[in-house]
Amino acid sequence: MERITVTINGNQYQALKGSTILKAAEANNIHIPTMCYEEGLSIPGCCRMCVVEVKGARKLLAACTTPVTEGMEIQTESDRVVEARKDILRLYLASHDLRCLTCERNGDCRLQDYCYRYKVEDTPYRGEQKKYPVDISNPFFFRDYSKCIMCGKCVRVCAEINGAYVYDFMEKGFDSKVTSAFDDPNQETACTFCGMCVQVCPVAALVEKSVMWAGRPWEMQKVKTTCPYCGVGCQLKLKVKDGRIIGVAKDKSGSNLGHLCVKGQFGWEYVHSPDRLTRPLLRKNGKLEPVSWEDAYNHIARRLSSIRDQYGGQALAGLSSAKCTNEENYLFQKFMRTLIHTNNVDHCARL
Numbered sequence: 001m002e003r004i005t006v007t008i009n010g011n012q013y014q015a016l017k018g019s020t021i022l023k024a025a026e027a028n029n030i031h032i033p034t035m036c037y038e039e040g041l042s043i044p045g046c047c048r049m050c051v052v053e054v055k056g057a058r059k060l061l062a063a064c065t066t067p068v069t070e071g072m073e074i075q076t077e078s079d080r081v082v083e084a085r086k087d088i089l090r091l092y093l094a095s096h097d098l099r100c101l102t103c104e105r106n107g108d109c110r111l112q113d114y115c116y117r118y119k120v121e122d123t124p125y126r127g128e129q130k131k132y133p134v135d136i137s138n139p140f141f142f143r144d145y146s147k148c149i150m151c152g153k154c155v156r157v158c159a160e161i162n163g164a165y166v167y168d169f170m171e172k173g174f175d176s177k178v179t180s181a182f183d184d185p186n187q188e189t190a191c192t193f194c195g196m197c198v199q200v201c202p203v204a205a206l207v208e209k210s211v212m213w214a215g216r217p218w219e220m221q222k223v224k225t226t227c228p229y230c231g232v233g234c235q236l237k238l239k240v241k242d243g244r245i246i247g248v249a250k251d252k253s254g255s256n257l258g259h260l261c262v263k264g265q266f267g268w269e270y271v272h273s274p275d276r277l278t279r280p281l282l283r284k285n286g287k288l289e290p291v292s293w294e295d296a297y298n299h300i301a302r303r304l305s306s307i308r309d310q311y312g313g314q315a316l317a318g319l320s321s322a323k324c325t326n327e328e329n330y331l332f333q334k335f336m337r338t339l340i341h342t343n344n345v346d347h348c349a350r351l
Helices: 021-027 081-096 110-117 152-164 197-201 260-265 292-311 326-338
Strands: 003-007 011-016 051-054 073-075 141-143 165-170 177-178 205-207 221-226 235-241 243-248 279-283 288-290 318-320 344-348
Touching: 003 021, 011 021, 081 110, 152 165, 152 197, 177 288, 197 205, 243 260, 279 292, 318 326, 326 344
Parallel strands: 003 073, 318 344
Antiparallel strands: 003 011, 051 073, 141 205, 165 177, 221 235, 235 243, 279 288
């Protein structure tokens, strides 16, 4: 890829030709604030938080949509830029629910972070405020439109990644809001409850119910793991507090790029079920009794060997699982064919 030279905040850097100012800055560890931008989605350039000053340009330019050119001189934190961002934040605050003390995103809110960064404590823009009831009708997450900043991320991720097209902008001007068709509850729409909208929301307009009153963001440990529901191997991060899972965060490093289905996002509560088996059980005298893993494996080996030796391998069959990885399924069928001497191998996803 061809590289060009740009100057950012007085220092020269190399940038890929055709990349945006935002990407060029990120590649050189220069942070430019964003609200509506999300990696992997279309770029509307509507929030204007990422505006920068470019020498020779008549107005401030959105860094997420403006491509770099050879010799471009960019200021990301000039007085003019900072004042513009402050005013944008003041406009956000003019119609935003500021009950931050008990907000589930307190400490993990982009609006809060940027207000702190630019020392914006209040807004001069007084007037009518939007007041919507919190929608708690669906079982997985709630929608609080009084905290929505209209960035449109949920609209785009639902349409462009999931393909469900649940959200869109409704009404005009002050009455505008992001919602489903006819303002219907999610469970009456094409929503698959994948939680992608929750993961991209920069504020607390969309929050999973499981984290409500369960702990503050800074109290949670994020543990990287692999979703166990199928063989795709989606990566995710579990939100863990006091040894218990309370939610799921996205992990962009995996092949799923941080996106999950409803199972990976919300189907983890079985982990703490009191009915969950935590050790092997062996039936003795008609009653299931706990045994060690070694005893369980030895019993399985003895029974498989005796049936194979007495009746032949065709008397046995193996049923694998879609919750295993491809590698585990390969080893399972290899085990059945080479050690048990049977081709009776099937899989629960062969429906």
